[in-house]
Structure formats: C-alpha cells, structure tokens
Amino acid sequence: MTARTPKLMPAALALAGALTLGTAHAYTLEEFTFEDPSQTTEFRDLIGELRCLVCQNESLAGSQASVAQDLRNEVYRMMQEGKTRDEVVDFLVARYGDFVLYEPPIKPSTYFLWFGPFIFFALGGFLLMRAIQRKKAEPEQDLSDAERARLQQLLADTNKKD
Amino acid sequence: MPLKDGRFLKKIIGHMNKSATRALIPLGIFLALAALLFYGLQLDPRKIPSPLVDKPAPDFTLESLKDPSQTLTKDVLLGKVSLVNVWASWCPSCRQEHGELMRIARRNPSIQVVGFNWKDTRPEALQMLTQFGDPYAVSIYDPNNHSGIDWGVYGAPETFIVDAEGIIRHKHVGPIDAQVWEQEIRPIVEQYQAKKS
Numbered sequence: 282m283t284a285r286t287p288k289l290m291p292a293a294l295a296l297a298g299a300l301t302l303g304t305a306h307a308y309t310l311e312e313f314t315f316e317d318p319s320q321t322t323e324f325r326d327l328i329g330e331l332r333c334l335v336c337q338n339e340s341l342a343g344s345q346a347s348v349a350q351d352l353r354n355e356v357y358r359m360m361q362e363g364k365t366r367d368e369v370v371d372f373l374v375a376r377y378g379d380f381v382l383y384e385p386p387i388k389p390s391t392y393f394l395w396f397g398p399f400i401f402f403a404l405g406g407f408l409l410m411r412a413i414q415r416k417k418a419e420p421e422q423d424l425s426d427a428e429r430a431r432l433q434q435l436l437a438d439t440n441k442k443d
Numbered sequence: 444m445p446l447k448d449g450r451f452l453k454k455i456i457g458h459m460n461k462s463a464t465r466a467l468i469p470l471g472i473f474l475a476l477a478a479l480l481f482y483g484l485q486l487d488p489r490k491i492p493s494p495l496v497d498k499p500a501p502d503f504t505l506e507s508l509k510d511p512s513q514t515l516t517k518d519v520l521l522g523k524v525s526l527v528n529v530w531a532s533w534c535p536s537c538r539q540e541h542g543e544l545m546r547i548a549r550r551n552p553s554i555q556v557v558g559f560n561w562k563d564t565r566p567e568a569l570q571m572l573t574q575f576g577d578p579y580a581v582s583i584y585d586p587n588n589h590s591g592i593d594w595g596v597y598g599a600p601e602t603f604i605v606d607a608e609g610i611i612r613h614k615h616v617g618p619i620d621a622q623v624w625e626q627e628i629r630p631i632v633e634q635y636q637a638k639k640s
Contacts, residue, residue, distance in 0.1 A: 334491060334597035334598075335597055335598060337488060337489075347562065348588070348596075348597050348598070351588045351591075351592065352592065355592055374494070375494060376494070376495070376592060376593060376594070376595040377491070377494070377595045377597065378491060378492060378493065378494040378595070379494075380491045380492075
C-alpha cells in the first residue's frame with residue numbers, strides 16, 4: 282500500500298487541478314463588485330434569469346460566450362448607474378426580444394403557452410367525469426328467465442359428459 | 444399502395460360500430476401532435492426574430508473601418524435602401540457569404556451595402572477585405588460591441604435591410620447565399636426601393 286502512494290500523488294494533484302479549473306468560470310463573476318452586497322445578489326439573480334442567445338441552454342451568468350460577457354458588462358454598467366431591474370430587462374427585451382427571458386411574459390401570443398396545460402387538464406377532467414357518469418347510468422344487464430334456464434341446461438349437459 | 448391502404452382503412456372503419464370509431468380519436472390526436480412536433484423539428488432555434496423590425500435603426504457613433512479619423516452615424520443609412528452586414532474576420536460563415544456579397548454589390552449599384560465590422564481588430568478586418576475584395580460602400584467599425592448590442596446582434600453574420608428612411612425592414616441571421624438573396628432579401632429590397640421613388 283505504501284508503495285502505491287507516490288503513484289497516487291500525481292493523480293490526486295491532477296484531480297485537484299481539474300476541480301480548480303472547473304470553478305474558473307464562476308470566478309469571472311467576481312470582477313463584478315458592488316458597494317452594496319444586496320446589489321451583488323440582485324445582479325447575480327438577474328443574469329441567472331437572462332438567456333444567452335448564442336448558447337441557448339445557458340444563462341448569461343453561466344455562459345462563456347463572448348457576447349454573454351459583453352451583455353454581463355452591459356447589465357453591470359446599467360446597475361452601477363442605478364438602473365432598476367425592470368429597466369435592465371426592458372433594455373434587453375427591446376433589443377433581443379422576449380427570447381432573452383427564460384420565463385416568457387404573459388401576453389396574447391403566449392396565452393396558449395401559459396394557460397394551455399390548465400385547459401387540457403380541465404378538458405381531461407370533464408371527459409373523465411362524463412365517462413364515469415355514463416357508466417353509472419347504464420342499467421346492469423341481467424339474464425332473462427329463458428336465458429337462465431338455458432344456462433342451467435348447458436351446465437347440466439357439460440356435467441353429464443364428464 | 445397508399446390507395447390500397449386507404450381503401451383498406453375505409454373498409455375497416457365501415458365495419459366498425461360507433462364506439463370503435465370513437466376509439467380512433469386518440470390515434471388521430473396523436474398523429475396531429477406528431478405532425479406538429481415534427482414541423483417544430485424543422486425550425487432553426489438559432490433564428491430568433493428581431494424586435495427591431497419596422498423600428499428606426501438604432502443610433503450609433505462609430506469610427507470608419509478604413510479611416511479612424513472619420514466618424515460614422517446613422518445618417519449614412521439615409522436616402523438609400525441599405526444592406527447592413529454584420530461581419531468579422533474570425534467568422535467562417537462571413538467568409539462563406541463574402542463572394543455572394545461581392546456579387547450583390549457589383550450587380551446592384553442602387554443598393555448600399557454597409558459593412559458592420561463587429562468584435563474584430565482593424566488590421567485583420569482590413570486584411571480580409573484586401574485579400575477577398577471589399578463589397579462595402581461604407582464600413583463601420585465596432586470592435587467592442589458598443590452598438591452591436593443596440594442592434595440586437597448576437598452572432599455573425601447577420602444582415603439587416605434598412606429602408607431609405609432609416610427603418611429596419613428585415614433581419615437575416617446566418618450567411619447569405621444566392622437562394623437567400625433571390626428568395627428572401629431581394630423581394631424586400633425591391634419593395635422598399637419601389638416605395639421610395
């Protein structure tokens with residue numbers, strides 16, 4: 282075991298190195314400092330909710346793309362100037378469209394997107410209720426006397442054969 | 444074969460009673476949904492519609508690429524229908540569309556082709572124009588993405604059609620080739636050129 286330790290050392294160092302590198306992009310956010318710590322939180326929340334247009338599955342906070350860096354700088358600059366969160370969002374939406382928002386706004390063209398699931402849920406519930414009601418309304422079909430007699434006859438015949 | 448299948452289906456449906464036909468409704472819904480999603484797959488998620496279409500082009504004050512002492516503003520876009528082409532020397536698709544831009548500029552002297560050099564360096568940009576030709580009547584230089592953000596640029600190449608009054612009429616994302624020019628850009632350009640006269 283002790284003989285193996287020297288071999289493990291470089292591997293451990295490499296792993297430590299890789300983990301440090303992995304956090305490198307989070308470190309780039311450190312350059313955005315505000316005097317008020319609550320503003321730092323607000324800044325990070327905001328860029329976490331804005332979408333990078335180049336790599337569309339990433340937020341502005343997480344993206345390494347050069348355009349994302351430019352937009353982070355722009356959001357930072359606007360917040361330093363004392364612009365409110367809504368002003369920053371409006372600025373970006375006016376230029377890039379609703380696409381920069383991870384959460385689409387509620388407006389006529391997105392009604393179906395927002396309310397569609399509830400409509401389908403209600404429709405499904407309605408159809409289910411109707412099906413249950415209909416099942417209940419149907420009378421239990423019982424055998425008539427003649428059919429019952431015939432059933433007895435058939436059973437008796439089968440027993441005789443055995 | 445499809446005819447045969449069609450007849451076969453009709454025959455089956457004909458033999459079914461009402462409740463069995465009703466059982467086919469979920470299949471119909473499934474097929475409709477599948478068709479809708481399949482259509483969605485054909486769309487390119489990189490093509491994001493610009494909110495700037497039909498709005499005045501954003502103001503800018505930038506250096507000319509060829510002459511640092513010259514300042515260019517939105518005024519260069521007035522009076523003529525312009526194609527504002529966002530490009531950079533580091534962008535392979537820009538080189539791909541370069542030949543088509545050269546052709547467009549040569550054959551259509553009535554259109555002002557404007558180069559919007561974006562996030563690039565002046566020597567590299569100028570070198571590309573020397574090497575492959577310069578299709579641009581005016582070249583705007585925006586190395587730090589100052590105005591690119593105002594124009595909603597998120598990649599290169601992108602091309603805006605700006606009418607003679609300085610209003611953005613169309614945005615094309617991605618390289619221009621002969622087909623894009625003929626089918627997408629040219630009709631809009633001609634529509635606004637006709638309007639002007």
